[in-house]
Each structure stands twice: as C-alpha cells, then as structure tokens.
Amino acid sequence: MAELPTKVTIYEVGPRDGLQNEKSMVPVDVKEQFVRRLLATGLPVVEATSFVHPKWVPQLADAEELMTRLGEDGKGLPVLVPNERGLDRALELGLRHVAIFGSATETFAQRNLNRSVDEQFAMFEPTVKRARDAGLDVRAYVSMCFGDPWEGRVPVEQVVSVGQRLFDLGASQLSLGDTIGVGTAGQVTALIEAFLAAGMAKDDLAMHFHDTYGQALANTYSALQSGITTFDASAGGLGGCPYAKSATGNLATEDLVWMLTGLGIEHGVDLDALVATSAWMAGELGRPSPSAVVRALSQSQA
Template identity: 65%
Template sequence: MTVQGLPMTVPAADLPARVRIHEVGARDGLQNEKSTVPTEVKAEFVRRLADAGLTTIEATSFVHPKWVPQLADAEQLFPLVSELVSDLPVALPVLVPNERGLDRALALGANRVAVFASATESFAKANLNRTLDEALAMFEPVVARAKAEDVHVRGYLSMCFGDPWEGAVPVPQVVRVCKALLDMGCDELSLGDTIGVATPGHVRALLTALTEQDIPVGTLGVHFHDTYGQALSNTFAALQHGVTTVDASAGGLGGCPYAKSATGNLATEDLVWMLRGLGIDTGVDLGRLVATSVWMADRLGRPSPSRTVRALSHQEQ
C-alpha cells in the first residue's frame, strides 16, 4: 500500500529519538473476539506485522482455555509463528498467568514472558480471584523461575489510573505494586490504563512519583486505551517524561475481558502517525502496517477502528 499525505515532520524538543512499539494486537487484540480466529490467520497476522517492521510482537497467552478461549491454540500457534518470523529480528513475548503457563511456554522455547498484575484489589479479585498481595505472591515463583532460565520478564500492571469498581487509583498505591514487581525480578513494567480514564497530568504525576522512588524510566512502558480519546495525549505526556516503550495494537483491536468498560487499545497506526510527525523513529513501515490491519479487519468482518487506517485505506479506494 502506498501511503499518501504523510504528516510533515516537525521534531519537538526533549523527546526520545526512537520509540520501541510493543505490539499487542495478536494477543490482547484478538483475545476478545467473539468468533474463533483460525490459528493460521493469527500466525499470518504476526508475520505481516513483522514484515511491517515491528520488532516486539506479543504472540499469545498460555492461560487456561476456559478463561480465554480465543487463545486456546497457544501450543499450536507459538511454534508456527516462531517459524514464520525466524528470518526477522522479532521478539515474541507471551503472557503466562502462573507456573503452569510458564511450563507450557518454556517447553516451546519462549524466551520472553509477561505476568499480568493489578494495581487494585477489586481487579485482582475479578481477574485472578485473589487479593492484590495474594496475586503478587503467586507471581513470585513464576518470575524467579523465568529469571533462572534467563528469560526476560515483563510485568503488566492493570488499573494504574482508574478502576471501574474503585474509581481513581491513588498514585502511591500504584507505586507500591510497581516496586513489588521490580523487586521480585521483572525486567520491565507496562503501566496500563485499562479503562482509558487517564489524562496527561495524571500520567505525569505517576511517572514523576515512580522516578522519585528511583525506578528507572527505562524500565517503564505505557499501555493506554482510548475510551475517552486520551490515548495519544497520554502517550505524548509519557514521551515528555522519557518513556521509550509504548504498547499499541494494530488496527486498534482489543479491550479487556474482565473490565467491561474497557474499549480498544491505542491503534498502532495512530501512534506511528504521531511519532512520524514528531520525527521519532519506530522502524515501522506505515503503509505495510495499514495494509495488514485492513487485511485483518476483512477476516474479522468489520472495519478497523483506527482513524489512521480508515483515512489511509480510504485514499486507496
């Protein structure tokens, strides 16, 4: 796909020169689909994302099929994806909910895993049926074993800004859980705005509080949902603070099955459009990425919610 009308590049001062996009479309994006997406389509989706220049693509989740039926094919998918992208410089992290999930991932050669924690009691109960501290205790042996196997561990932290049951989440509460995840050995954290209620000032306040606790900004990524149209504004605030890892989902796919008010993730194309305009390198070919999301939307039977995908694919018609 030839992309017309790319934004004029006008670099802003004091922003990172490069951002690593942590692509979550194949896992977080597809886990909520009502219809079953064939394993071969998922694998081809990852290959096309890699061809577009994305270098970190979350492939699947080794959660029990009862809880996330759409990802029940993890054992079949991961080897297929690994083979399809073996000629490309792509990392394929996978989500592991517990030690059993880690066993399954390690058996297939995964070398990057993620655990999914919560900043609030209510979401820990809804998602894991545990208190917050019980959930953290469950993750300790998972992280320890992964590190013993020289596996990179990402800690997802949901509900960092707001919770549908508890409302606004106090910044010190989020900082406490962040420190606990890093202390147990996580290599990086993804700060999740699961229901999309964050605003730039709130983002700056949390990042400032984390750095004041000597948590290096280089260990932090951000994961914004666009429920109230704030995802790009919040991302820009994070960039101003020095964050260089941003989660996004191709075509804006995804939500959260345990938070009914959560809408789609920040669309990767919308993120790339903004970063390109700011002169920030991502290594992503926007035309190929848009074509990939159009391809996937066709297979899902609905248009992409990404504004950039809609605008650029409309130019092709």
C-alpha cells in the same frame, strides 16, 4: 517544551491483547498470518499470545498450536503467562520472553486473578524466579493504573507500590496500563514522576494506553515529554479486557506511528504495510478498523 526522545520502541500487543476479547473465534492460520505480517512491518516486538487457561480466555486456547506454527520465528516473541502452569507451557516450546499481568486494585485482582493484590505476588514470585533461572526475559504489566470500573480513581501511591513490587520480583520492564482508558495527560505525568521519585528509571517503564475517552495519543505525548521510550499499541486499535467491560480498544499502532513520524521520532515501522495488515484483519473480523489512520489511509488508497 521538554525535549522528546529521538527513538522509541513500539511493543505490539495486537495478537494477544487485541484478539483476546473477540467473541467469534479467529482461526489459528489467521493468527499466524497476522503475527508474520506484523513482524514484516518492522515492529521490533510482537506479543503473540497468552498461555492462560482456555476456560478463561477461549480465544487464545490455540496458544501452543500458534507458537508451534511460528517455529523459530516465534521463539523470540513474548507471551503472557499467568502462573507457573503457563510458564511450563512456554518453557516446553523453548520460548525466551514471557510477561506477567498484575493488578493495582483489589477488585480487578479478584476478578482477573482470583486473588487479592497481596496474594498475586505470591503467585508471581516463583513464576518469575523460574523464568529468570531458565534465562528468560520477564516483563510485568500492572493494570488499572489510572482508574478502576469498580473502585474509581486509583491513588498514585497505590499504583507505585504495586508496580515496584511487581518489577522487583525480577522483571526487566514494567508496563503501566490505563486499562479502561480514563487517564489524562496530567495524570500520566504525575504517575511517571512518582515512579521516578521512588527510584525507578525511565527505561524501566513502558506505557499501555486504551483510547476509551480518546485520550491515548495525548497521554502518549505526555509520556514522551517525561522521557518514556517504550509504548504498547495494538494494530488497528483492536483490544479490550474480558474482565473489564468498560475496557475498549488499545491505542492503535498506526495512530501512534503517524504521530511519531510527525514528531520526527524514529520507530522503524513501515506504516503502509501496517495499514494493509490491519485492513486485512478488519476484513477477517468482519468490521471496520477502529484506527483513525487505518480508516483514513484505506479510504485514500481505495
């Protein structure tokens, strides 16, 4: 067996990726409490919201209000910025970490960004440059790394080409997304090896798995074996993508924490506090949590 990392960073995306596809509007005070409770569990990174146009993602129309409510606590939290207008909003609030969200496939680039794969770089380049010039950290997401609902399986070399171009704009980290959850452990290994062969370092990469086919933990273990140490996850398994209907919930943070603990890998998260937070949020949303660990521990504590 490959030697596993001794410590990983969990990049919590529940308040942004987890809530963005909710049909019923979540009040901003609930979102604020969600973020604060997640931070209190010991999660090192909590992505708070997205400065996307409210027309496209109405659920996140309260981004400024949320970040204002969070005050100084919010200035160190990452937010998604789709373009320069989104960056302007982040800069006005004094935020220090932003992320861009690109696509490895043409169809999703058109549906999500209204641009081609090549055109997305022209949009992101000035955004990243201005952010870096202002001293901000920039993360780059690349979506549809394993499969696309319109184009099918995505060639590894295509993902590597797009991912490298996004990273080379000036990002500090590239998050590889299995947006519709079709990836398998062997594909994860092959994709990571291809990025490493192209000259990227393990620390440059993060993995973002969805659990549509129940493969998120298996894929996480495969990535751990390849030396990856940053994993995106969503509290309670919340999430989906408004532009890809087959994109169901993210890897649940609790399920990830349970596995890491069992492997003896340090993560710094208080699982009981995290389960309580996700159970509370499930109550706010009016439905059970998709996370197996949340369901199991909530029942055992009842």
